[in-house]
Amino acid sequence: MTPEGADGAPGQSADNPFPVRGVAIRVAGWIDRLGAVWVEGQIAQLTLRPNSNTAFITLRDPAADMSLSLTCPRGLVVNAPVKMSDGTQVIVYGKPSFYTGRGTFSLRVSEIRAVGIGELLARIERLRRLLDAEGLFDPRLKRPIPFLPDTIGLITGRASAAEHDIMAVASGRWPAVRFAVRHTVVQGPNAVPQIVDALRALDADRDVDVIVLARGGGSVEDLLPFSDETLCREIARCTTPVVSAIGHEPDNPLCDLVADLRAATPTDAAKRIVPDTAAEQALITELRRRSARALRNWVNREAHVVSQLRSRPVMSRPLAAIDARTDEIGRARTAVRRDIARLLRVESDRVGHLSARLTTLGPAATLARGYAVVQTVPDAGDPRILGSVADAPAGTRLRVRVADGAITATSEGGQ
Structure with missing residues (x-):
C-alpha cells in the first residue's frame, strides 16, 4: 500500500482520494454485474404514492431480522392477481441496483408472484419434518401444566376476542387468577419479532406459571407467523410451560406441536389451564361425602365383627364351660377322695398285717x-x-x- 501522502492510485491515499461520485459509480458497477435474481420473502411495508408510478416495498425474511428494499412499477402491484398487502408472502424477480444519487441499494423488481396456498403448506410441511427430526415435538420434552397457576402470561392481539374469552372464562372459573398480558400483532411481517420478544419477557418473569399464546381463527396466510421456525424454536427454549391456543379446531400451525399443551380454542385453553371453582368445590364435597360414608361403613363393619365376637359363648360367658363342668368336677373329686380313702384303708390293713407278721417273726417274739x-x-x-x-x-x-x-x-x- 502506498504510504499516506505519497502519489498513487486514486482512493489509496489521503492525498489522492476518490470523490463521492467515483465511489458511487464503482459500487453501482459492481452491483450491476450481479444480474437478476429470484427472491422470496414477506411484504413488511408497501407504499403507493398518489403521484408516483413507482411502488416501494420492504421485503422481510420471516426467519431472520433482515429485509430488502424493492422498487417496481405501480401497475405491477395494482394489477397483481392477488391483493398485495403487508404480510403477503411473495416471490419476486428483480435486478439489484445502486442509486448513485442517494447512495441507496434496492432491488428493481420486474415480476411479483404471490406464494400460493399449496406452496405455503408444502413449506410448512418441510419445516414440520425438520423440527420433528430434531426432536422438538417429542412428548417427553413437554413440561407439565401447573394445576392452579397463580399468574398466567397471555400473548395475544390488543382488544382481541381471544383475550376476552380467556380472561372471562378463567376469571369465572377461578376469580383469584392473575394475568400478565403482552399485546402483539398476531399476523403480518411484524408478528414473529413481537411475539418472540413477549415470549422471552414472560419466560423471564418468575411470577408467571404458564404462558398462553392465543389468537382467533384465520386463513393459512393469517396464521403463517405461528408456523415460523424462529417462533417454534423460541417456544422449545422456554422454561415456562407454553400453551398454544391458535385458531379453531381445523387450524394446526406448527407452534401447536412444539407447545407443551395444544388447546382447540382460546376458551378451551382457559378451561384446561384454570380449574373450575364450582367443579372443584363439588368434587371436594363429593370426596368428603364418600370418605365419610366409607369411614362409617368401615366402623359399622368392624363394630358388627366385634359384636359377633362378643356374642360368642366363649366371649360373652367365659366361665360357662367351667360352670357346666362343676357337677362333673364335684363327682370326680368325690370319687377321687373315696378311692383314695379306700386305697388308704387297704394299704393300712396290709401294713398292719405285715407289721403283725414282722412282729411274730422278729427276735423280740x-x-x-x-x-x-x-x-x-x-x-x-x-x-x-x-x-x-x-x-x-x-x-x-x-x-x-x-x-x-x-x-x-x-x-x-x-x-
Missing part, C-alpha cells in the same frame, strides 16, 4: 418265747453272736440277751 441270744464280748471290737461251742472256750466273756434285758456271763468251756 422269739425271745419272749424263752429263747436267748448269746454273744461273745471280746476285749476289743464289737460283740459277735455265738454260733458254736468252739467259739466260747473257758473264760470267754459272754453277753446273754433275753426278752426283758441282757446279762453277762463267763464260759466254762464246752461239755
Whole structure:
C-alpha cells in the first residue's frame, strides 16, 4: 500500500482520494454485474404514492431480522392477481441496483408472484419434518401444566376476542387468577419479532406459571407467523410451560406441536389451564361425602365383627364351660377322695398285717418265747453272736440277751 501522502492510485491515499461520485459509480458497477435474481420473502411495508408510478416495498425474511428494499412499477402491484398487502408472502424477480444519487441499494423488481396456498403448506410441511427430526415435538420434552397457576402470561392481539374469552372464562372459573398480558400483532411481517420478544419477557418473569399464546381463527396466510421456525424454536427454549391456543379446531400451525399443551380454542385453553371453582368445590364435597360414608361403613363393619365376637359363648360367658363342668368336677373329686380313702384303708390293713407278721417273726417274739441270744464280748471290737461251742472256750466273756434285758456271763468251756 502506498504510504499516506505519497502519489498513487486514486482512493489509496489521503492525498489522492476518490470523490463521492467515483465511489458511487464503482459500487453501482459492481452491483450491476450481479444480474437478476429470484427472491422470496414477506411484504413488511408497501407504499403507493398518489403521484408516483413507482411502488416501494420492504421485503422481510420471516426467519431472520433482515429485509430488502424493492422498487417496481405501480401497475405491477395494482394489477397483481392477488391483493398485495403487508404480510403477503411473495416471490419476486428483480435486478439489484445502486442509486448513485442517494447512495441507496434496492432491488428493481420486474415480476411479483404471490406464494400460493399449496406452496405455503408444502413449506410448512418441510419445516414440520425438520423440527420433528430434531426432536422438538417429542412428548417427553413437554413440561407439565401447573394445576392452579397463580399468574398466567397471555400473548395475544390488543382488544382481541381471544383475550376476552380467556380472561372471562378463567376469571369465572377461578376469580383469584392473575394475568400478565403482552399485546402483539398476531399476523403480518411484524408478528414473529413481537411475539418472540413477549415470549422471552414472560419466560423471564418468575411470577408467571404458564404462558398462553392465543389468537382467533384465520386463513393459512393469517396464521403463517405461528408456523415460523424462529417462533417454534423460541417456544422449545422456554422454561415456562407454553400453551398454544391458535385458531379453531381445523387450524394446526406448527407452534401447536412444539407447545407443551395444544388447546382447540382460546376458551378451551382457559378451561384446561384454570380449574373450575364450582367443579372443584363439588368434587371436594363429593370426596368428603364418600370418605365419610366409607369411614362409617368401615366402623359399622368392624363394630358388627366385634359384636359377633362378643356374642360368642366363649366371649360373652367365659366361665360357662367351667360352670357346666362343676357337677362333673364335684363327682370326680368325690370319687377321687373315696378311692383314695379306700386305697388308704387297704394299704393300712396290709401294713398292719405285715407289721403283725414282722412282729411274730422278729427276735423280740422269739425271745419272749424263752429263747436267748448269746454273744461273745471280746476285749476289743464289737460283740459277735455265738454260733458254736468252739467259739466260747473257758473264760470267754459272754453277753446273754433275753426278752426283758441282757446279762453277762463267763464260759466254762464246752461239755
